[in-house]
Amino acid sequence: MLGRTANSIFWMCRYLERAENTARLLDAGFRMSLTRASDAASEEWRSVIVTLGQLEHYDSLYDGYSGPQVCNYVLRDRENPSSVLSMFEMARTNARVARSSLTMEVWEAVNEGWMTLKDILARPVRESNLGTVLSAIRRESTLFRGATYGTMLRNDIYHFARAGTFIERADNTARILDVKYHLLLPSLSYVGSSLDSSQWDQVLRSLAGDRVYSWLNAGQMDPRGIAEFLILDWRFPRSLAFSYEQLRQQLAELALEYGQESDVHVLIGNTAHWLSERTIDSIFETGLHEFLIDFIDRNQAVANAIAEDYRFIA
Amino acid sequence: MQHKRLMNTTSPTFDEMFTADGGIRPAYAGYNEWLEVQDQHWMTHKGAEAEAFFRRTGITFNVYGEQDAEERLIPFDMVPRIITGAEWRKLSRGIEQRVRAINALIHDLYHRQEIIRSGRLPERLFRDNDAWLPEMVGFTPPGGVYTHIVGIDLVRTGADEFMVLEDNARTPSGVSYMLENRETMMAMFPELFTKMRVRPVSDYPRRLAKSLAACAPDCASRRPVVAVLTPGVYNSAYFEHAFLADQMGAELIEGSDLHVENGRVCMRTTRGYQPVDVIYRRIDDDFLDPLSFNPSSLLGVPGIMDVYRAGRVTIANAPGAGVADDKAIYSFMPEIVEFYTGEKPLLPNVPTWRCAEKDSLAYVLDHLEELVVKEVHGSGGYGMLIGPTSSKREIRAFRRKLEAKPENYIAQPTLALSTVPIFTRKGLAPRHVDLRPFVLVSPKGIEITPGGLTRVAMKKGSLVVNSSQGGGTKDSWVLDD
Numbered sequence: 001m002l003g004r005t006a007n008s009i010f011w012m013c014r015y016l017e018r019a020e021n022t023a024r025l026l027d028a029g030f031r032m033s034l035t036r037a038s039d040a041a042s043e044e045w046r047s048v049i050v051t052l053g054q055l056e057h058y059d060s061l062y063d064g065y066s067g068p069q070v071c072n073y074v075l076r077d078r079e080n081p082s083s084v085l086s087m088f089e090m091a092r093t094n095a096r097v098a099r100s101s102l103t104m105e106v107w108e109a110v111n112e113g114w115m116t117l118k119d120i121l122a123r124p125v126r127e128s129n130l131g132t133v134l135s136a137i138r139r140e141s142t143l144f145r146g147a148t149y150g151t152m153l154r155n156d157i158y159h160f161a162r163a164g165t166f167i168e169r170a171d172n173t174a175r176i177l178d179v180k181y182h183l184l185l186p187s188l189s190y191v192g193s194s195l196d197s198s199q200w201d202q203v204l205r206s207l208a209g210d211r212v213y214s215w216l217n218a219g220q221m222d223p224r225g226i227a228e229f230l231i232l233d234w235r236f237p238r239s240l241a242f243s244y245e246q247l248r249q250q251l252a253e254l255a256l257e258y259g260q261e262s263d264v265h266v267l268i269g270n271t272a273h274w275l276s277e278r279t280i281d282s283i284f285e286t287g288l289h290e291f292l293i294d295f296i297d298r299n300q301a302v303a304n305a306i307a308e309d310y311r312f313i314a
Numbered sequence: 315m316q317h318k319r320l321m322n323t324t325s326p327t328f329d330e331m332f333t334a335d336g337g338i339r340p341a342y343a344g345y346n347e348w349l350e351v352q353d354q355h356w357m358t359h360k361g362a363e364a365e366a367f368f369r370r371t372g373i374t375f376n377v378y379g380e381q382d383a384e385e386r387l388i389p390f391d392m393v394p395r396i397i398t399g400a401e402w403r404k405l406s407r408g409i410e411q412r413v414r415a416i417n418a419l420i421h422d423l424y425h426r427q428e429i430i431r432s433g434r435l436p437e438r439l440f441r442d443n444d445a446w447l448p449e450m451v452g453f454t455p456p457g458g459v460y461t462h463i464v465g466i467d468l469v470r471t472g473a474d475e476f477m478v479l480e481d482n483a484r485t486p487s488g489v490s491y492m493l494e495n496r497e498t499m500m501a502m503f504p505e506l507f508t509k510m511r512v513r514p515v516s517d518y519p520r521r522l523a524k525s526l527a528a529c530a531p532d533c534a535s536r537r538p539v540v541a542v543l544t545p546g547v548y549n550s551a552y553f554e555h556a557f558l559a560d561q562m563g564a565e566l567i568e569g570s571d572l573h574v575e576n577g578r579v580c581m582r583t584t585r586g587y588q589p590v591d592v593i594y595r596r597i598d599d600d601f602l603d604p605l606s607f608n609p610s611s612l613l614g615v616p617g618i619m620d621v622y623r624a625g626r627v628t629i630a631n632a633p634g635a636g637v638a639d640d641k642a643i644y645s646f647m648p649e650i651v652e653f654y655t656g657e658k659p660l661l662p663n664v665p666t667w668r669c670a671e672k673d674s675l676a677y678v679l680d681h682l683e684e685l686v687v688k689e690v691h692g693s694g695g696y697g698m699l700i701g702p703t704s705s706k707r708e709i710r711a712f713r714r715k716l717e718a719k720p721e722n723y724i725a726q727p728t729l730a731l732s733t734v735p736i737f738t739r740k741g742l743a744p745r746h747v748d749l750r751p752f753v754l755v756s757p758k759g760i761e762i763t764p765g766g767l768t769r770v771a772m773k774k775g776s777l778v779v780n781s782s783q784g785g786g787t788k789d790s791w792v793l794d795d
Contacts, residue, residue, distance in 0.1 A: 001565075002565055002567065002581060002582060002584070003571070003582045004568065004582070005565075005566075006584050093547060096547050096552070097547050099560065100556050100557075100560035100566045107371075111370060112370055115370075156584060310584040311586070314570060314571075
């Protein structure tokens with residue numbers, strides 16, 4: 001397959017994954033804001049922008065952090081190149097570029113997802129319909145995932161698609177965790193102290209892990225336990241450990257198909273090994289923030305190596 | 315139920331479905347029988363269904379200069395355009411003859427130029443032609459084929475009167491609509507296809523792939539690597555490029571995917587650079603090679619023309635093939651067909667005045683109100699004058715352009731193009747149509763897909779069928795009778 005096509009498929013999946021995670025983050029912020037007085041609510045909305053790494057850009061355009069304003073910025077603002085709508089648009093453009101490498105179902109899932117969201121997001125989002133909008137985004141992402149899983153041949157095209165998904169997911173989980181820990185735990189001495197459990201609920205909710213975590217832990221909220229769950233639990237599909245196991249598998253199958261490994265395999269092997277050696281104790285010993293930054297850098301290096309080894313760009 | 319007919323029975327126009335006294339022509343007998351028992355509301359509902367289907371599958375085209383409507387649908391009409399088997403056999407013989415002559419003409423123009431020496435074609439016709447490429451002189455492409463894919467635009471003015479309006483020898487587009495229109499009709503009205511024997515078109519991509527592979531250069535592997543070269547996702551016909559690549563199982567490449575390595579044109583794959591044997595290019599000659607042609611082109615491949623001239627890659631259609639689809643050359647087609655085939659042309663041209671000739675120019679200037687005047691190098695329905703529907707001011711303005719550069723124009727009578735009904739909320743209404751059959755040429759022979767693309771002017775009375783100007787399409791049937 002063409003390097004450029006592989007690049008498009010990889011990024012199509014990254015954008016869709018990021019759009020979905022952004023919607024989840026917004027959903028979690030929305031729920032928090034409902035249980036807060038207005039001051040604290042606007043603090044919650046601000047933290048959504050911080051988590052997305054868009055504080056500077058947002059502040060350059062708007063004053064204050066009202067719910068509707070933040071939601072419209074994150075979801076549909078033309079000024080925001082990373083809005084959910086523009087991510088869907090970029091995903092679709094990439095799908096069009098790589099169209100002849102996608103199954104009909106996958107192409108239609110991306111195209112229809114974009115059409116649906118373009119339609120829903122043509123008007124400003126209000127609190128009364130935010131829930132509908134967010135569940136539409138989740139539904140479209142789910143349809144795409146289902147079409148990919150259910151119709152695509154397990155060849156290089158599929159492996160590049162999945163690699164894009166897990167690179168992005170690992171990145172997003174690490175970032176959300178990092179920012180939330182920063183906000184919630186200004187110093188390490190707080191770890192283990194009893195904090196507002198609804199805050200932790202929000203972290204889990206934004207990673208679709210709230211129910212599972214409660215189920216595993218009989219409803220107990222423990223910051224350390226949550227970090228362990230999101231980083232190391234290989235059963236949880238949004239954890240770093242799960243993402244890396246998937247990534248390693250996809251790349252291994254690619255090597256099998258192509259009959260050769262390349263630099264990226266060494267790099268992934270190293271990172272996966274490094275991750276598997278961690279315990280939650282050793283992570284907190286180094287410092288969670290330091291660990292996550294280290295991880296994000298390594299993950300970026302893996303993404304670069306994939307692009308390099310498989311000639312994404314001339 | 316009888317569908318309301320909004321037909322004008324006093325019009326001299328030939329309607330392909332209804333006779334002047336309201337009878338049904340034989341080609342449409344079976345279809346009409348079916349239509350009469352369909353409910354009008356149900357049909358309207360089906361129309362909306364078709365549009366949703368086109369949106370979802372992304373069958374759109376981009377319109378240049380329209381920011382908001384970046385991707386538009388070409389309107390699709392549900393009433394098929396039907397041609398009988400006998401009509402088609404006659405047409406296809408004429409098309410094949412014409413296509414053979416076009417290939418022979420291009421070869422001759424780039425070699426001995428017998429037709430010029432014989433005095434049947436003025437030399438200025440190709441010397442002044444932008445599509446003429448000196449790089450092609452003395453070179454014969456692999457298999458001797460210049461026009462691998464040809465679209466011959468036909469119009470009809472009577473029961474037995476088909477004429478060629480235009481030859482498309484560069485990169486005729488629209489074949490994806492021919493295929494998708496058929497898919498749509500079969501999905502919407504399956505029972506129609508069990509009732510009537512319609513010759514299939516769906517094997518076109520496979521035939522195209524085979525035909526292109528048969529033109530591969532000698533150095534090609536046993537299974538030649540064929541790729542479709544597109545200007546990219548923002549091109550108006552991108553959908554078609556992707557569609558054809560997909561259906562042929564070929565890579566869809568852009569200039570940036572290619573470079574020249576060891577005397578071959580190679581594409582950048584995830585496993586390294588691999589040679590390409592046949593390039594079905596959907597970019598203009600000008601953009602093919604920045605080293606040979608337009609130096610600022612970012613769409614092409616530096617050095618590809620050297621590889622081509624060394625016979626180590628096939629480019630379809632051949633660079634420089636456009637000399638043959640110029641409208642000035644067109645006016646000589648009857649002579650050209652006779653010169654190369656030794657036969658009388660089976661398909662007539664539309665009568666054409668060459669404004670470069672003094673007497674013709676005088677006639678055209680005197681009759682602007684009733685003629686259609688076209689730019690020799692224009693396409694897409696732009697830069698033309700339709701006398702009968704133009705205002706006095708428009709005609710005056712055009713007259714000045716014509717007088718300033720007469721050799722730039724040809725003129726034709728305003729034809730009473732045949733009509734086929736389209737489905738409207740108010741009933742069946744006649745609209746003008748043309749037909750573009752698609753022809754494949756390889757050393758193994760000439761293949762014509764039965765049918766082609768019917769373009770239809772959706773506006774009442776309009777003669778402009780171009781999609782860039784609001785025209786629509788119909789599924790085109792050739793009956794297997």
